Amino acid sequence: EAGVAQSPRYKIIEKRQSVAFWCNPISGHATLYWYQQILGQGPKLLIQFQNNGVVDDSQLPKDRFSAERLKGVDSTLKIQPAKLEDSAVYLCASSWGVGQPNEKLFFGSGTQLSVL
């Protein structure tokens, strides 16, 4: 089966610019996650969608980050304006179910963002 697709693979921008990331989850997966992985740290959840509804966005910096999941399939994550501390790898993941404790997550390869 095709995996989770993310683009772009790399992005370099200057602070105060805007940037958008795209994710296409595995077909049929109900739940989609965006994680931020800062160098040397584990992934931190930014937002979780179930189909096209938001389940958890408690750790999303809503003053600059936004995300949507169109028709319960693809998703985009946007940062506007970017700050230096946003430099990180942005990971998209998906799963079949709706956040069951033994659910397996499928990750994309991530987008590495550098803010100069």
Next chain:
Amino acid sequence: GDSVTQMEGPVTLSEEAFLTINCTYTATGYPSLFWYVQYPGEGLQLLLKATKADDKGSNKGFEATYRKETTSFHLEKGSVQVSDSAVYFCALNNYGQNFVFGPGTRLSVLP
């Protein structure tokens, strides 16, 4: 809140050496525990999991046992290979909440 602590890396071993990567957690209730692995240039992928106390997860020669009494889920492999070089993440999922990942441990295996 829930948290996961892992031994700091990097860990460098010779091929065929024994591997242990320590993981301890803090959580209310009875979370499910996972090890994810990230090979160079790839996304994280599930290595193994355990959903209740005393369960042992295993895959590709790796093993980890859910120890509730010590709140631990240490990863072990009897004989590592160069191809095992990767970053290993311990994680938990508490029912109704989100995955919490540890900081990762980088493993380098030398031929």
